[in-house]
Amino acid sequence: MDCKHSQEMMSAYLDAELGAADLRQIEGHLASCAACQAALAELRALQDQIATQATRHAAPEHLKRRIHAALQAERPRQADAQGQRSRRAWPWAWINLGLAGAATAAFAVTLTLYLGQPSANELVEQELVASHFRALMPDHLADVASTDQHTVKPWFAGKLDFSPPVYDLAAHGYTLVGGRLDYLQRRPVAALAYRHRQHIMNLYVWPDAGGRDSAPRAAARQGFHLLRWSQDGMQYSAVSDMNPQDLAEFARLLHDKVTQSAAQ
Numbered sequence: 670m671d672c673k674h675s676q677e678m679m680s681a682y683l684d685a686e687l688g689a690a691d692l693r694q695i696e697g698h699l700a701s702c703a704a705c706q707a708a709l710a711e712l713r714a715l716q717d718q719i720a721t722q723a724t725r726h727a728a729p730e731h732l733k734r735r736i737h738a739a740l741q742a743e744r745p746r747q748a749d750a751q752g753q754r755s756r757r758a759w760p761w762a763w764i765n766l767g768l769a770g771a772a773t774a775a776f777a778v779t780l781t782l783y784l785g786q787p788s789a790n791e792l793v794e795q796e797l798v799a800s801h802f803r804a805l806m807p808d809h810l811a812d813v814a815s816t817d818q819h820t821v822k823p824w825f826a827g828k829l830d831f832s833p834p835v836y837d838l839a840a841h842g843y844t845l846v847g848g849r850l851d852y853l854q855r856r857p858v859a860a861l862a863y864r865h866r867q868h869i870m871n872l873y874v875w876p877d878a879g880g881r882d883s884a885p886r887a888a889a890r891q892g893f894h895l896l897r898w899s900q901d902g903m904q905y906s907a908v909s910d911m912n913p914q915d916l917a918e919f920a921r922l923l924h925d926k927v928t929q930s931a932a933q
Contacts, residue, residue, distance in 0.1 A: 670698040675705045679712050703806045707799035710891065714795075790888075793897075793906075796853050798890050800860070801871045801908040804849075810862050810869070811847025821848045825859055833859035833874040834903070836926045842866070843919050863919070870909035870919065877904040885920050887913060896920050900927055 675698045681687050682695050699705055804810050813824040822835040828850055837845040846862040851873065858875040877899045885898040896916050897906045905923070907916055 670694045672698075672702060672705055675699070675702065676708055679705075679709055683709075683713060683716060703803045703809075704799075707802050710802075711795050711799060714891070793854065794888055794890050794895055797873060797895060797906050797908050798893050800851055800853060800873070801893060802891075804851075804860065804862065804871050805869065810849070812849035814847035816845050818845060821845065821861070824848060825850075829857055829859060831859075831876050831903075833861070834923075834927055834930065835861060836923060838863070838919070838922050838926070841918075841922050843870070843922065865909070865911055865915055865919070868909055868911035868915075870907055870911060870916070872923075873904075873906040873908075875904055877902055885917065887917075898924075900924060901931055903927075 675695055678687065678691060678695050682692070687695065699709060813821055815821050816837060816839065818835045818837045822833070825833055825835075825848065833848075835845070835848065839845065842865055844864045846864050846869070848862070849860045851858050851860040853873060853875065856875060858873050861872040861874065863870045863872065879899065880902055881899060882901070883899040885896050888895045888897070893908055893910055894913050894916050895906065895908050896913075897904070898920060899905070905920070907920060909916055
């Protein structure tokens, strides 16, 4: 089973609608595919969000009783000249009212589900966490493994349409591990790996289309902490399981390094 086939079957897998053969195939694929594991986690999170936040609407009890009573009271018409009975006359006023109520309820549910869809920021955060999770798999953390910023930064030349700032902050407890190419927001980005004590952090860098500096924005998702900000035409997104205070300290140190470099 390939990833395309696996992801087409994920909804049925989560809803327990697969047959035994398909179930064995997708479970076997998921056991060895980190990308599909991450996609399944995102789909499960979306399913949980809809289940907990979607508003359910039911027809009022009095409306149910009135429609039921009207249907019970209806009787077939007298047989016509040929001895055939005509179709039962339905109480169209009540039926139309019931259909209107059902349509209103359906629209309300659809609107609620639409409003409950992940925002643009939430979708970016889902991508970042999925990429961070994949990077933690064996041999996925760095394409160029080095603690030397002068080795890592030139490695990106010719592979990206921008030059990412690369700094080793080992003196402050954040050691550069290496770098790699990744793909986020429908474009290639630079991913820099750092180690802080026993924690791994991935820093994603790509050009900022808005071009405006923004203060760090913190978030938490699936057990990981995220910090995102913009500076000097670049977007920065840090993801790790380290505590938020250490993540904020890293962002401050990197911000100072970028500011100093721009001033030179």
